[in-house]
Amino acid sequence: MQNLQNTEQNPYLLEKRYFELEQEMMKYSTAMMVTDEWAQEQQRLEQEWEDSVRADNINALKQVRSHMPVNVRSMTEEALVSEPTPNGKFLPQAFARKFKRTNVLQLLRVNPLDIEKMHPSYFEGMRTTGLTVTERRALHEHTKGIGTKWFKLKADKNVERKWLWFDGLKAKFKEVQTAYDSHHDDPQNRHVKADRILDYTEEDYGFPTEALYESSGKLESQEAPVETKQPAQSKPKAKADDIEMMAAIRYRLELEDAESEADKKLLRELYHAEKRTKLLEKSLKQARIEIPEDDIPYEEAKAKVAEVTEKIKAVAEKMMSTSDTREAAMLEKDYESLSSELTRYQSAMMESKEWAVEQLEKERQWEESVRERNQNALKMIRRHMPVKIRDMSEEDLVKKTTPNGKVLPQQIARKFKRTNILLLLRMDPSSIEPMHPSSLESMRTTGLTLTERRALHEHLRDLGPRWKTLANDKMAERKWMWHESLRSKFKELVNAYDAHVEKYGPEGNPNMGNRCPVNADRAVDYSGDYGFPEDAEFKVDSVAKSNLLTMEDIKKRKQEEEGEEEEEPAKPGGFLAAIAGLRK
Secondary structure, three states, X not given: OHHHHOOOOOHHXXXXXXXXXXXXXXXXXXXXXXXXXXXXXXXXXXXXXXXXXXXXXXXXXXXXXXXXXXXXXXXXXXXXXXXXXXXXXXXXXXXXXXXXHOHHHHHHHXXXXXXXXXXHHHHHOOOOOOOOHHHHHHHHHHHHHHHHHHHHXXXXXXXXXXXXXXXXXXXXXXXXXXXXXXXXXXXXOHHHHOHHHOOOOXXXXXXXXXXXXXXXXXXXXXXXXOOOOOOOOOHHHHHHHHHHHHHHHHHHHOOOOOOOHHXXXXXXXXXXXXXXXXXXXXXXXXXXXXXXXXXXXXXXXXXXXXXXXXXXXXXXXXXXXXXXXXXXXXXXXXXXXXXXXXXXXXXXXXXXXXXHHHHHHHHHHHHHHHHHHHHHHHHHHHOOOOOOHHHOOHHHXXXXXXXXXXXXXXXXXXXXXXXXXXXXXXXXXXXXXXXXXXXXXXXXXXXXXXXXXXXXXXXXXXXXXXXXXXXXXXXXXXXXXXXXXHHHHHHHHHHHHHHHHHHHOOOOOHHHHHHOHHHHHOOOOOOOOOOOOOOOOOOOOOOOXXXXXXXXXXXXXXXXXXXXXXXXXXXXXXXXXXXXXXXX
């Protein structure tokens, strides 16, 4: 890929070759990442990193705990500041505020066994912004054992949510720790300034640094159990798995010892099919895609989703109102069970053909509901836009009179030339379709009004489905994703606009200013008529496709060039060329 950047070839051919190499690299990367050897290598690297930071993490955990009361969760910020510490000092306001407001730090005084059983929403609601490196070290050391357990049990949806929370916390710690280490040689010690916003090394406030928790009331060993490292298993293990798989297939088919050639052929085909299936399942799990275990009918799954959703709402309301810890634990267990059940039925429903058909029908109905307004918006904007607008400057647009003798306002001229995506409204969709994705992605879309988005959606409406059908091509996929992002933002604005009009009426709420969707849409007024054609009239560009040669055109041009080179006689060079020049 790097060599391609140093060559002077046709940009179109370079881009095509680049994506071919990218697809090839993705193929081998995927094959590498589903192997057991790759997984073992990642585990080894992860363990080496853990070993390298553990000493600093343990020190950080002790430092933070020396500032933190065991019962910090039940104390107010005022109590933390006003009550004397075990060694007769008073905790500074900055530490008290940090412990109570950045509440994730309070986990340092919660037993890991209790943390393990907590509901994922409890963690997701905790504040983690503004943590220093020292605080992140302490949290990682305290929770790393739980993270390993959650990883092994993440087939459960609730456990997966907890593991994702832990993994996000760990990823941020690694990022911050790497940045900290990379600035270690900074002569001005700027790398430590952010970590010393709260300096846990200056004072010791006498609180226990050991694993003493409010819930348990007893000391527990902080040291993690010694892990016995498993010896690396690579090729022998893989061969044993293959033999085991083949034996399982033979057992299922009840084959006799004397296998015929047909049996052997069938065995080979089944073996390769089963091995490929396992690789695909492994890839899907890595991509966090669930495979439905049950073949549940669509109507049954749909009814169950509605039923279980109502049950979850009822349990959630009870969880918010109860103060009994035993009842809260039972409700939490019910909530987890219902969440798993809901996920199961949702997966079954969304994998069915009926669901896909229903979504297509909903999409068609939505398109029909907005189409008339979109067509009107497209006509309104085209009445303000010259056909050859791409050849005109902002100054030309303002100075030249329009077909009906008016002058285009400066605001509209500036909008057309600076928000250049609007220029597509005067391009034939058949010319937009083969454009390079980078040309579309670089177009400015910020500041578009709802009327402008309506016009663009109507003009590009048929291109999205075409690009989607060609999504296997990386270039077409990028164009489809660009179109999909435009469409998604348009739907969001339409829903907000309709909801606002339903609440406040067609004129909106004038007290909201530009936050009112109606007023925001009127920021650029397209209600006038400047005489430009409102129909699909486009500038014909005779060289529009000069840089979009097909493979047939490229081959033909190459053959013509080779033919010209063969017919042209060889020219003399050096001394003979000089003589030929004198004769002329």
